[in-house]
Amino acid sequence: MKPRRILIIGGVAAGTAAAAQARRSSPDAQITLIDKGSDISYSACEMPIYLAGEVSSADKLVRFTPEKFAATYNVEVLTHTEVVSIDTERRKVRITSGPGEKETSIPYDALILATGARAHVPDGLKSASKDVFVLRDLEDARQIAQTLDTQTIHHAVIVGSGYVGLDALESFHRRGIRCTLFASSGHLLKGALDVDMSDLLVSHLGDLGISIRNDRVQSLDVAPDGSIRSVHTASGEQTGCSLVLLATGTRPNTALGEKAGLKLGPAGGFQVDTHLLTSMASIWACGDVVDFTDGVTGQPLHAPLALNAFLSGRVAGQNAARGGTGRPARMKKVVRAAAVAVGGLEVAHTGWSLESAISIGLDAVAVTIQSRSAASLAPNNPLHVRLVAERTSRKLLGAQVIGKEGAVQRANVVTSHLRSGSTVDDLYDMDFIYAPRLSPLHDALLVAARALQKDL
Amino acid sequence: MKPRRILIIGGVAAGTAAAAQARRSSPDAQITLIDKGSDISYSACEMPIYLAGEVSSADKLVRFTPEKFAATYNVEVLTHTEVVSIDTERRKVRITSGPGEKETSIPYDALILATGARAHVPDGLKSASKDVFVLRDLEDARQIAQTLDTQTIHHAVIVGSGYVGLDALESFHRRGIRCTLFASSGHLLKGALDVDMSDLLVSHLGDLGISIRNDRVQSLDVAPDGSIRSVHTASGEQTGCSLVLLATGTRPNTALGEKAGLKLGPAGGFQVDTHLLTSMASIWACGDVVDFTDGVTGQPLHAPLALNAFLSGRVAGQNAARGGTGRPARMKKVVRAAAVAVGGLEVAHTGWSLESAISIGLDAVAVTIQSRSAASLAPNNPLHVRLVAERTSRKLLGAQVIGKEGAVQRANVVTSHLRSGSTVDDLYDMDFIYAPRLSPLHDALLVAARALQKDL
Numbered sequence: 001m002k003p004r005r006i007l008i009i010g011g012v013a014a015g016t017a018a019a020a021q022a023r024r025s026s027p028d029a030q031i032t033l034i035d036k037g038s039d040i041s042y043s044a045c046e047m048p049i050y051l052a053g054e055v056s057s058a059d060k061l062v063r064f065t066p067e068k069f070a071a072t073y074n075v076e077v078l079t080h081t082e083v084v085s086i087d088t089e090r091r092k093v094r095i096t097s098g099p100g101e102k103e104t105s106i107p108y109d110a111l112i113l114a115t116g117a118r119a120h121v122p123d124g125l126k127s128a129s130k131d132v133f134v135l136r137d138l139e140d141a142r143q144i145a146q147t148l149d150t151q152t153i154h155h156a157v158i159v160g161s162g163y164v165g166l167d168a169l170e171s172f173h174r175r176g177i178r179c180t181l182f183a184s185s186g187h188l189l190k191g192a193l194d195v196d197m198s199d200l201l202v203s204h205l206g207d208l209g210i211s212i213r214n215d216r217v218q219s220l221d222v223a224p225d226g227s228i229r230s231v232h233t234a235s236g237e238q239t240g241c242s243l244v245l246l247a248t249g250t251r252p253n254t255a256l257g258e259k260a261g262l263k264l265g266p267a268g269g270f271q272v273d274t275h276l277l278t279s280m281a282s283i284w285a286c287g288d289v290v291d292f293t294d295g296v297t298g299q300p301l302h303a304p305l306a307l308n309a310f311l312s313g314r315v316a317g318q319n320a321a322r323g324g325t326g327r328p329a330r331m332k333k334v335v336r337a338a339a340v341a342v343g344g345l346e347v348a349h350t351g352w353s354l355e356s357a358i359s360i361g362l363d364a365v366a367v368t369i370q371s372r373s374a375a376s377l378a379p380n381n382p383l384h385v386r387l388v389a390e391r392t393s394r395k396l397l398g399a400q401v402i403g404k405e406g407a408v409q410r411a412n413v414v415t416s417h418l419r420s421g422s423t424v425d426d427l428y429d430m431d432f433i434y435a436p437r438l439s440p441l442h443d444a445l446l447v448a449a450r451a452l453q454k455d456l
Numbered sequence: 457m458k459p460r461r462i463l464i465i466g467g468v469a470a471g472t473a474a475a476a477q478a479r480r481s482s483p484d485a486q487i488t489l490i491d492k493g494s495d496i497s498y499s500a501c502e503m504p505i506y507l508a509g510e511v512s513s514a515d516k517l518v519r520f521t522p523e524k525f526a527a528t529y530n531v532e533v534l535t536h537t538e539v540v541s542i543d544t545e546r547r548k549v550r551i552t553s554g555p556g557e558k559e560t561s562i563p564y565d566a567l568i569l570a571t572g573a574r575a576h577v578p579d580g581l582k583s584a585s586k587d588v589f590v591l592r593d594l595e596d597a598r599q600i601a602q603t604l605d606t607q608t609i610h611h612a613v614i615v616g617s618g619y620v621g622l623d624a625l626e627s628f629h630r631r632g633i634r635c636t637l638f639a640s641s642g643h644l645l646k647g648a649l650d651v652d653m654s655d656l657l658v659s660h661l662g663d664l665g666i667s668i669r670n671d672r673v674q675s676l677d678v679a680p681d682g683s684i685r686s687v688h689t690a691s692g693e694q695t696g697c698s699l700v701l702l703a704t705g706t707r708p709n710t711a712l713g714e715k716a717g718l719k720l721g722p723a724g725g726f727q728v729d730t731h732l733l734t735s736m737a738s739i740w741a742c743g744d745v746v747d748f749t750d751g752v753t754g755q756p757l758h759a760p761l762a763l764n765a766f767l768s769g770r771v772a773g774q775n776a777a778r779g780g781t782g783r784p785a786r787m788k789k790v791v792r793a794a795a796v797a798v799g800g801l802e803v804a805h806t807g808w809s810l811e812s813a814i815s816i817g818l819d820a821v822a823v824t825i826q827s828r829s830a831a832s833l834a835p836n837n838p839l840h841v842r843l844v845a846e847r848t849s850r851k852l853l854g855a856q857v858i859g860k861e862g863a864v865q866r867a868n869v870v871t872s873h874l875r876s877g878s879t880v881d882d883l884y885d886m887d888f889i890y891a892p893r894l895s896p897l898h899d900a901l902l903v904a905a906r907a908l909q910k911d912l
Contacts, residue, residue, distance in 0.1 A: 043831075043892075043897075045831075045891075045892055045897075046831055046833050046892045048892070049833050049892055049893070054833070055833050060833060061833070305887075305890065306890050306897055307887065307888065307890055307897060307898075308887075310897070332885045333885075334887055337887045337888075337889050338889055338891065339889045339891035339894055339895070340891060341891060341893035341894050346891075348889060348891075348894075350887070350889070375499075375501075375502055377502050377505050377506075377510070377511050377516060377517070378505055378510075405861070406865055408889050408891060408894045408895050409862055409865030409866060409868070409869065409895075410865060411889055412865070412866075412869050412888055412889060412899070413865065413868050415886060415887050415888075415889075416872035416873055416876075416878075416886060417872055417876075419882070419885070419887070420872075420873075420878065420882075422872075422876065426875070426876075429788040429875070430868070430871060430872060430875065431751070431761075431763065431790055431791040431871050432868055433793050433795045433804055433806070433864050433867055434501060434761065434762050434763055434794075435794065435795035435796055435797060435802075435864060436501050436502045436504070436505055437505070437797035438795055438804075438864045439795070439864050439865075441499075441501075441762055441763060441766070442763075
C-alpha cells in the first residue's frame with residue numbers, strides 16, 4: 001500500500017502542530033510541510049519580549065529549526081517555498097521558491113491549510129522606509145530589533161490600538177523609548193474592551209508619559225535617504241518620529257484557498273466543519289485562517305489565538321492522517337479570551353464586550369465596578385471589572401478585567417462560566433476563595449455579578 | 457399587629473449578616489442580637505494581619521461596634537450575654553450576663569442560631585499559662601498581640617497544622633520570630649492538601665528556617681510564675697519556647713441547640729433545609745454551626761468559611777423575617793475552597809483532595825504536575841497543581857494549587873468547573889488566556905488536565 005501523502009501549507013503554530021499530530025497518527029505517512037519564510041515553529045506571541053531586549057536572540061523564540069523539526073518528526077520541510085495554486089481535481093499543488101523561479105508540482109492525498117494571517121496596511125501608509133515596520137513574523141521582529149539595537153530612537157509612533165500595537169508599545173516603553181500611539185476614536189482594544197475600560201487604560205498610560213492619541217495617521221513623511229521624518233494625521237497634525245510601527249490589523253491568508261474554490265465563513269476565515277474539513281474534500285484548515293465556533297453564541301467566530309492554532313492544528317493533522325478510518329477528531333468551541341501586559345497592568349478580556357454583543361444583535365447589558373485585589377487591611381491594588389450579560393436569559397456574555405495583578409485569572413474564571421452557559425446568578429453563587437492577603441471577602445467578580453443582578 | 461420578634465444568637469459574620477438582612481426584609485420587626493463576647497461584626501480572617509503587626513489596633517478589624525450596629529440597623533445588641541437555654545415550646549430563651557448572675561427570659565417569634573465554632577483543645581494541652589493561646593475570637597487576638605508587643609519571644613511553638621496554625625505561623629514569622637510547628641503525621645492542611653502537596657510546602661518552609669515537625673505535642677511545661685518553658689512530644693522530645701499557640705481544631709457550638717432538641721447533620725453542624733430552617737419550627741441556623749450541601753457531591757458538608765457565613769446569615773435573616781409570607785430565600789450549594797498566604801506562597805485548594813475523596817468512598821484519581829506562572833522567556837515562578845477527578849464519570853472533584861502567584865485564582869477557575877459539574881475533558885477544553893508575560897501557552901491547569909486525561 002502506498003503511504004498517504006499529507007501536505008501542510010504554513011509552518012508556524014497550527015502547521016507544525018498539524019504535522020506533528022499527523023506523524024503521531026500515522027507512522028507511515030509521507031508528510032511535507034511548506035512555508036514561504038525561513039522560520040517555522042516559533043512563538044510569535046513572545047516576539048514582544050524579544051523586542052523589549054529581554055531575550056538575547058530571535059532564535060530563542062524558535063522551538064524547532066526546519067532541520068530539527070524534519071529530523072524529530074520525520075517530515076519533509078520546505079522553507080522559502082510558496083504555493084502558487086491548488087489543483088483540487090488532480091490533488092496537487094504548484095510551488096515555487098520565488099517570483100520568476102521555476103514551478104514544480106507536489107501531489108497530496110490530504111492537504112492542510114495553515115496559512116495564518118498577514119499584516120494589513122492601508123494604502124496610504126505603505127512605505128519602503130527602513131524605519132517603518134509591521135510586526136507579523138519573526139523576520140519582522142529581527143529587523144525591528146536590529147533597528148532598536150543600532151539606532152537611537154528618540155520617538156516611536158505606533159499606528160493601531162489592537163494587541164499588536166499595545167505589545168509593541170510595551171516593548172518600546174521598556175526600552176525607555178518615548179512612544180505615541182495613534183488609535184482611531186482613541187479606543188484601545190476596540191471589540192475587546194468597551195470604551196470606559198479603554199479610557200481607564202488610556203488614563204493610566206498617560207500617567208506613565210505614554211501618549212494615546214485620538215487621531216488617524218494618514219501619511220508618512222520619508223526623507224530621501226529612506227529614514228522616517230514624521231507622520232501626518234487626519235486632524236492636520238505632524239508628529240516627528242524616528243520609527244513607525246504599523247499595527248493596523250491583520251487579514252486571514254485565504255487567497256490561495258479561495259482561488260481553489262474553498263468557501264469562506266461569515267467571520268472571514270475558511271468555512272470548516274467540526275472536523276476542520278473545508279468545503280472541499282481532502283482539504284482541512286486550521287489556525288488563524290479558519291472560522292471556529294463561538295462557545296458563547298454558537299456562531300462562527302474568528303479567534304486567531306495561539307492555543308486555538310495549536311489545538312486546531314492537532315485536529316486537522318489527525319483527521320488528515322486517518323484517511324477515513326477511525327473516529328475523527330473534533331475541534332472544540334472556542335471563547336475569545338486574551339490579555340496584554342502593558343504599563344504594569346494586566347488587561348484581560350473574555351467573550352463579548354457590550355459594544356460587540358450589541359453589534360451582533362444581542363440584547364446585552366453591562367456594569368463596570370472597581371474593587372481590589374486583596375482585603376483592605378492587606379496590601380492591595382485596584383481591580384476594575386466590566387461584566388456583560390444577556391438581558392432576558394441573564395446568561396453571561398463576557399468580561400473585561402484590568403488591574404496590576406489577578407486580571408488574567410479572573411477573566412479565566414469568567415471563561416469557565418461562559419463555557420458552561422452560566423448566568424450572572426451562577427457567578428454570584430461562586431465560592432470565591434477569601435484569604436485576606438490574597439483575595440477579599442467579596443471578590444471583584446462577585447461584586448460585579450451583584451451589581452449586574454441589580455441592573456437586570 | 458404586634459411586631460415580629462427576631463432573636464439572633466451570635467454576632468460575628470453570620471449573626472450580623474442575619475440581623476442586617478432581617479432588618480432590610482422587615483422594617484417593623486423587633487430584632488435582638490446576643491453575643492457572649494464584647495465584640496461583634498469583626499473580620500476574624502484578618503486577625504493574622506493584626507497579629508503580624510501590620511495593623512495598629514484590633515479595632516481596625518471591627519466593622520461595627522455594638523453601638524454603631526444597633527444604631528445603623530435599629531437592632532437591640534446585647535453583648536457579654538450568654539444564652540443558657542431555649543424553650544422551644546414557649547418560644548423564649550433564658551439569658552445571663554455570666555455564671556452566678558441572674559437569668560432572665562426573652563421571647564421570640566423567630567430564632568436564629570449563629571453560634572459559630574469554638575477552639576478545641578485536647579485535655580492534655582489545656583493550660584492557664586499566660587503564654588499559651590488559642591486564636592478564635594478578637595479577644596484572643598488582642599491578648600496574643602499584647603504578648604508579642606511587650607515580651608521578647610525567642611521561639612514560638614504552634615500546635616496544629618490547619619489554616620489557623622499556618623496563619624499564625626505566617627504572622628509570627630513576619631515579626632521575625634523563630635517558629636516551630638508541630639503537625640501530627642507531618643501533614644499540613646490535612647483534608648485540604650494531599651501529602652505530596654503538603655510535602656512541597658514543608659520543604660519550602662524549611663528553606664525559610666521554619667521547622668515543621670512530624671510529632672505530637674502531649675504536654676506543656678509551665679513555670680510556677682505561669683510562663684511557658686517547653687512542650688513535650690510523643691517522641692519524647694522537649695522543645696523550649698516562650699509562646700505556644702494551640703491551633704488544634706474547632707468544633708461547632710451546637711450544645712445549646714442540641715439541648716433544645718435540634719438535630720445534627722452527619723458533618724457535625726445543625727441539620728438544616730435549603731431555607732436554613734433547623735429541625736425545629738421557627739428556628740433557623742447559619743454560619744459555622746450548620747451543615748451546608750456540598751456542590752460537588754450533593755452531600756452534607758461542614759464548610760466554615762466567611763463567605764458562607766455571610767451568605768447563609770442573609771438567607772436565615774430573610775427567612776426569619778418573612779414569617780411565612782413571600783418567597784423564602786434559599787442557601788446555595790457550597791464548594792469548600794480556601795487558601796493561605798504562607799512563606800511567600802499562595803496555598804489554595806478547592807473541593808476534595810484525593811485522600812478526602814477516597815475517605816467518603818469515591819473512586820478518585822489524582823495527578824500532580826509542576827508548571828510555571830508565565831511563559832519560559834518571561835519572568836515566571838513555579839506553579840504546582842494537583843487535580844482530582846472521579847474515575848468513571850471523569851467529573852472533577854477538586855484541586856490544590858501552590859505557587860508564589862496565581863494559585864488562588866486558578867483554584868477559583870477549578871471551583872467554577874466543580875460548580876457546573878465539569879469533567880476533566882471540559883477543563884482541558886478551557887480557553888485559558890495566553891499572554892507570555894502573564895500566563896503560558898499551556899496554563900498549569902491545562903497541563904494538569906492533560907496529565908489526568910492520560911491517567912484515566
